[in-house]
Structure formats: C-alpha cells, structure tokens
Amino acid sequence: MDLSAINPVLLIASLMVAATPLLLAAIGELVVEKAGVLNLGVEGMMIVGAIAGFATAVESGSPFLGFIAAAIAGAALSILFAILTQFAQANQVASGLSLTLFGLGLSALMGQSYVGIKPPQMGDIHIPVLSDLPVVGPILFGHDIILYFGIALTAAVWWVLKYSRLGLVLRAVGENHDAAHALGYKVLKIRLLAIMFGGACAGLGGAYISLIRVPQWTEGMTAGIGWIALALVVFASWKPWRALLGAYLFGGVTVVQLNLQAAGVAIPVEYLAMSPYLITIIVLVILSADKSSAPASLGRNFHASR
Amino acid sequence: MIRLEKRPQPSRAWSMATPLVAVIATMIVGGLLFAALGKPPVEAIRTIFWEPLFGEFAFYYRPQLLVKGAPLVLIAIGLSLGFRAGIWNIGAEGQYIMGAIFGAGAGLAFYPSESFLIFPFMVIAGAFGGWIWAMIPAVLKTRFGTNEILVSLMLVYVAEQFLASVSLGLLKNPEGFGFPGSRNLQSWDAAHNAELIAGTGMHWGVVAALIAVIFAYVLLNRHMTGYHIRLTGEAPRAAKFAGVNPTRLVLFCLGTSGALAGLAGLFEVSGPSGQISIDFNVGYGFTAIIVAFLGRLHPVGILLAGGLMALTYIGGDIAQSNLQLPAAAIQVFQGMLLFFLLAFDLLTNFRIAIGKPEVA
Numbered sequence: 001m002d003l004s005a006i007n008p009v010l011l012i013a014s015l016m017v018a019a020t021p022l023l024l025a026a027i028g029e030l031v032v033e034k035a036g037v038l039n040l041g042v043e044g045m046m047i048v049g050a051i052a053g054f055a056t057a058v059e060s061g062s063p064f065l066g067f068i069a070a071a072i073a074g075a076a077l078s079i080l081f082a083i084l085t086q087f088a089q090a091n092q093v094a095s096g097l098s099l100t101l102f103g104l105g106l107s108a109l110m111g112q113s114y115v116g117i118k119p120p121q122m123g124d125i126h127i128p129v130l131s132d133l134p135v136v137g138p139i140l141f142g143h144d145i146i147l148y149f150g151i152a153l154t155a156a157v158w159w160v161l162k163y164s165r166l167g168l169v170l171r172a173v174g175e176n177h178d179a180a181h182a183l184g185y186k187v188l189k190i191r192l193l194a195i196m197f198g199g200a201c202a203g204l205g206g207a208y209i210s211l212i213r214v215p216q217w218t219e220g221m222t223a224g225i226g227w228i229a230l231a232l233v234v235f236a237s238w239k240p241w242r243a244l245l246g247a248y249l250f251g252g253v254t255v256v257q258l259n260l261q262a263a264g265v266a267i268p269v270e271y272l273a274m275s276p277y278l279i280t281i282i283v284l285v286i287l288s289a290d291k292s293s294a295p296a297s298l299g300r301n302f303h304a305s306r
Numbered sequence: 307m308i309r310l311e312k313r314p315q316p317s318r319a320w321s322m323a324t325p326l327v328a329v330i331a332t333m334i335v336g337g338l339l340f341a342a343l344g345k346p347p348v349e350a351i352r353t354i355f356w357e358p359l360f361g362e363f364a365f366y367y368r369p370q371l372l373v374k375g376a377p378l379v380l381i382a383i384g385l386s387l388g389f390r391a392g393i394w395n396i397g398a399e400g401q402y403i404m405g406a407i408f409g410a411g412a413g414l415a416f417y418p419s420e421s422f423l424i425f426p427f428m429v430i431a432g433a434f435g436g437w438i439w440a441m442i443p444a445v446l447k448t449r450f451g452t453n454e455i456l457v458s459l460m461l462v463y464v465a466e467q468f469l470a471s472v473s474l475g476l477l478k479n480p481e482g483f484g485f486p487g488s489r490n491l492q493s494w495d496a497a498h499n500a501e502l503i504a505g506t507g508m509h510w511g512v513v514a515a516l517i518a519v520i521f522a523y524v525l526l527n528r529h530m531t532g533y534h535i536r537l538t539g540e541a542p543r544a545a546k547f548a549g550v551n552p553t554r555l556v557l558f559c560l561g562t563s564g565a566l567a568g569l570a571g572l573f574e575v576s577g578p579s580g581q582i583s584i585d586f587n588v589g590y591g592f593t594a595i596i597v598a599f600l601g602r603l604h605p606v607g608i609l610l611a612g613g614l615m616a617l618t619y620i621g622g623d624i625a626q627s628n629l630q631l632p633a634a635a636i637q638v639f640q641g642m643l644l645f646f647l648l649a650f651d652l653l654t655n656f657r658i659a660i661g662k663p664e665v666a
Contacts, residue, residue, distance in 0.1 A: 080645065084649055088650075088651065094599060094648055097595055098644035101595070101596065101640070102645060105634055108633075228460075231453075231460075270468065274464045274468070281442075281446070288450055288451050
C-alpha cells in the first residue's frame with residue numbers, strides 16, 4: 001500500500017470531473033421536482049444521452065456536437081415521460097421506472113457498434129499564466145468547458161428560482177398546482193418545459209461520462225449515477241448550491257475509493273466499490289428526517305377538471 | 307373539442323383490455339423497430355411469440371417457459387403487494403442476489419453431506435437472505451422516513467459488488483482451478499433443485515411461484531392484511547382512520563417481496579443456473595416490475611404476464627440466433643410494453659368525451 005502515490009492536487013481536480021455528471025443530472029432533476037414532478041427516469045435519460053453524445057461525437061468528430069445531441073436525446077426521452085404523466089395521467093413512479101428500463105435497453109441497442117472506440121478528445125481550456133499556476137492552476141483553470149458550464153448552470157438555476165418571475169411561477173406550480181391553475185398559469189405547459197429541461201441536463205451528464213470522464217462507451221456505464229443524482233436532490237433540500245456541494249462530496253468519495261483501489265489498500269476492491277452507494281444511503285437516512293423543504297405537490301398529477 | 311373526463315370509477319373492462327392493447331401496440335411498434343434494424347418485422351414477431359410455443363423445436367422451448375417464468379412471477383407477486391399500497395420496492399434484483407448467496411452459502415457450508423435436510427435449509431436461508439436485504443429499506447423507512455425507492459435501488463449495486471466478492475473469495479470453488487464462481491450445485495444431489503418431472507422444466511421454483519399466486523389471491527381477497535394493503539393504496543386517508551398501522555404494512559410488504567425475491571434467487575442458483583458467479587443475475591428483478599404492472603398487480607394477471615415475459619425472453623433468444631436480432635432489442639421491446647401499458651391506462655381512468663363540457 002502506497003498512499004503517497006496519491007497526489008492531492010490531481011485528486012481534487014479529478015474529483016471535480018467525477019462530480020460534474022452528478023451535478024448536471026441533479027440540477028436538472030431539481031428543477032423538475034421544484035415544478036412538482038418526480039421523474040425517476042434520470043438513469044435512463046443519462047445513459048441514452050451518454051450513447052447519443054458518444055455516437056454523434058464519433059461520427060462528426062466534434063465532442064461539442066456530441067453534447068448538443070446528448071441534450072436533445074435526453075429531452076426527447078423525457079417528453080415520453082411527460083406524455084405519460086402529464087397527459088395520460090399515469091403514475092409518476094411507474095412512468096419514471098419504465099423510462100429507466102426503456103432507456104437502458106435503447107442505449108444498449110444504439111451502442112452496439114460503438115464498443116471499444118475512442119471518442120474525439122474535448123480539450124481542456126488553457127488560460128495563459130492562470131492555468132500554469134501551481135496547485136490553483138490545475139484545480140481551477142485546467143478543466144474542460146462543460147465542467148464550468150455545470151457550475152454556471154447551478155448559479156443560473158439558483159438565480160432563476162430565487163429572483164425571477166419564471167422561478168416564482170415554477171415554484172407555485174410545484175407547491176400547489178390547483179392554486180397555480182386558478183391564477184391562470186399553464187400548469188401542464190410549465191411542467192412539460194421543466195421535464196424537458198431535466199431531460200436535457202441528464203443527457204448532458206450522461207455524455208460527460210462517456211465523452212470526458214471515462215471516455216469510452218460500455219453498456220450500462222452510468223452504473224447508478226442517475227439514481228445517486230436523485231438522492232442528491234433530497235440531500236440538497238432542493239437548493240442548487242447544496243446540490244453542488246453534494247455532488248463534490250459524492251465525486252470525492254468516488255475518486256478517493258478509486259485512488260485507494262489503485263494504491264492497493266488492504267480493503268477488497270468490491271467493498272471499496274460499494275462505498276458510494278452505501279454513503280448515499282447513510283446520507284439519505286441522516287437527511288430524511290426533515291422533509292419540510294420538499295415541494296408540496298411533488299409526485300402528484302394534475303388534471304384540470306374545471 | 308376532445309377532452310378527458312374522469313370516470314367516477316376505473317373501468318373494469320378497460321382495466322382488463324389495456325394489457326392486451328399494450329401488447330398489440332408493442333408488437334406493431336416493435337415490428338417497426340425491427341424493420342428499422344433491417345430485420346423482417348413479421349418474421350421477427352412470429353419468432354418471438356409463436357416459435358417457442360408451437361414452432362418446430364417447441365418441445366425444447368416450452369419447459370424453458372416455466373424456468374424463465376417462475377422467478378419473474380415469484381418476484382412480481384411480492385412486488386405487487388407493495389405497489390398496491392404505494393410502497394415501492396424496486397431493489398428486487400438485489401434481494402434476488404442476496405437470496406442466492408445466502409441459500410447457496412448455507413448449503414455449501416455442509417458440503418459434501420448428502421442429508422435430505424440440506425435443500426429445505428437452503429430454501430429457508432434463501433428466503434431469509436432476501437428478507438433481510440429488504441428489511442434495510444423497510445426499517446430505514448419506518449424509523450427515519452427514508453425513501454425506500456432510492457435505498458432499495460442503491461442496495462442492488464451493493465449486492466452486485468458483494469456477489470463479485472463472494473464468487474472470487476468466500477464461496478469460490480476450492481477445486482475450480484482458480485476460476486471465479488462457486489461449486490456447481492447441479493452436481494451435488496442434496497442441494498440440486500432438479501426438475502420434478504424430467505423434461506418439463508417443472509422445478510421447486512415453479513411450485514413456489516404457483517403457491518405464491520394462490521396465497522396472494524387469498525391474502526388480497528379474503529384477509530385483513532390484504533384489505534389494508536388495498537385500502538392504503540386506494541384511499542390513504544381512509545386507511546389512517548380505519549386504524550391501519552403503516553409501519554407494519556411497510557415491514558410486511560417489503561419483507562414479503564424480499565423473501566419471495568430471495569426464494570427466486572435460491573431456486574435459480576440451485577437449479578437452472580447451478581452456481582454463484584459474478585454474472586449470476588440477469589435482471590429478473592427489474593423485469594418483474596414490468597410483469598407486476600402488466601399483470602395489473604393482480605395475482606392471476608401476474609401469472610399470465612410472467613408467462614408472456616418469459617416468452618419474450620425465449621423468443622428473443624431464438625430471434626437472436628435465427629435472425630441475428632440484437633439482445634438489446636428485446637430489452638427495448640420489454641420497456642416499450644410498460645410504456646404502452648401506462649399510456650393506455652388513461653382509458654381505464656378517463657373517458658374521452660367529444661364536445662363542449664356541460665355547464666353544471
């Protein structure tokens with residue numbers, strides 16, 4: 001065992017990379033849940049985004065186009081969920097599960113000819129002087145553009161939810177859809193848009209895994225990150241900045257256990273690999289005592305009878 | 307103007323018809339999907355649904371129907387109890403794995419004894435393994451209000467890692483030349499869940515599945531607990547006033563579904579699969595969710611839906627070898643089925659009305 005091989009600067013830098021897919025998916029789901037919809041299909045939308053982005057990037061040679069395709073694919077899949085829950089009035093838990101099961105199958109089908117290929121590289125940004133600074137450089141100024149986009153998105157969602165009219169309407173729909181309807185807001189339309197936003201974010205998160213984090217395509221490669229993102233929204237009490245904190249925490253756990261595996265710690269690999277899931281459970285237990293911040297209409301369908 | 311009018315009561319006729327409509331819609335859209343993959347659509351659908359039952363080699367495939375259907379029905383019956391009451395155990399895959407590990411482990415501890423008590427002991431241990439794994443989300447939910455969906459799902463990944471660990475370590479076959487995986491239980495009579503009637507595919511898991519169907523039917527229709535389950539699902543507030551104890555209901559539903567999933571795992575590891583290995587689980591726990599919904603959460607419906615799902619597994623295998631249809635296409639097919647089912651359920655709960663709403 002050689003713990004000195006673990007470089008703390010690289011550890012933090014790779015922690016941020018590991019946290020980004022989680023952050024993107026969680027921010028998207030946070031908006032969806034703020035609108036009163038529980039979409040359990042995050043894992044399915046992520047994996048479809050992962051392969052759609054991967055395939056597009058390989059075919060076009062542009063990782064950037066890949067990310068756009070991933071967002072579109074995620075949003076397209078989420079529309080299926082929206083049709084089921086918002087128009088066909090289906091149970092949200094069952095619909096979300098079906099989205100995940102369907103997405104896992106669809107991605108495996110789409111990805112058959114892409115196993116074992118290397119995608120085009122997305123370059124890290126390089127700012128003269130700043131990126132070359134010791135310690136601070138690689139941590140703050142040496143990443144790819146999507147990572148910064150994730151942080152910017154967190155700030156944007158925080159601002160919109162807190163200060164804008166749109167955010168107020170969205171929260172009203174999530175807290176009490178009957179009252180929002182009575183005030184003349186289009187509940188279904190707002191929820192549809194929120195669901196699509198969540199789908200696009202999940203798709204981006206998936207593509208981040210297949211194009212940057214790994215970068216490769218393997219079947220079922222999201223390995224529960226979509227579900228951890230769902231847990232993260234609870235952890236964050238539906239607050240964007242806490243979602244960022246949570247994503248870095250879980251990213252940290254993942255990176256540390258991978259580093260420990262590499263360093264050959266006396267704990268068997270399988271038990272280290274369990275740790276992110278176990279920690280998710282523990283965190284959920286600690287935080288689930290307080291449910292006061294959950295949107296009041298979460299998971300309830302709306303049908304305008306009058 | 308077309309609009310939706312909520313029915314005062316869900317339509318019984320549509321409730322029975324929607325699974326059939328969903329299957330037909332899935333066949334049509336699935337056929338289009340197969341055509342898009344460059345496979346003959348009618349041929350593919352026929353291969354999946356007809357070949358295993360009445361094709362040339364049906365004598366070989368029909369027993370497989372029982373082998374594949376039994377774990378699906380066993381797990382889905384357990385899940386349906388919770389789903390009816392709004393208790394969502396989606397970690398059956400993990401409970402299935404733990405049932406297999408506990409059951410096989412309990413048996414292998416006595417290797418190479420030939421006592422007739424070993425198999426019954428394994429059955430109990432298997433059910434216990436699934437039960438204890440499901441008790442984790444159950445207790446966390448009742449004690450701390452933790453979301454059982456997320457916890458039970460996280461435990462699937464934990465169970466998969468544990469499975470990898472025991473197949474490489476604790477349960478590894480000492481005479482296996484270093485290959486991962488346990489001893490083969492099929493070659494050890496005392497632990498082998500053999501076919502009860504040779505050539506029929508009928509093993510103890512099939513018997514257990516049929517018993518579970520009967521028990522669930524009696525429970526839901528003739529027993530107080532079953533009544534409480536239905537009441538909680540349909541009218542949670544009324545259930546509260548009627549004195550239903552939600553804690554006991556959560557423990558009962560999750561525990562039962564866990565035990566049944568564990569049993570399914572044990573019967574699989576001691577029978578068709580034969581050994582604990584890294585890739586032992588093939589997703590029955592997730593497919594069973596589709597089976598439960600497709601069967602309308604009703605025991606008899608689940609029995610039929612389990613048969614249909616087993617058919618798509620076997621037919622998918624045949625289509626894979628005959629038509630080179632990718633295995634993932636069948637997964638998409640199964641997922642699509644649930645989609646259509648949920649979508650067409652609209653007709654069960656709503657009436658499509660044409661014209662202007664009447665002024666009340």
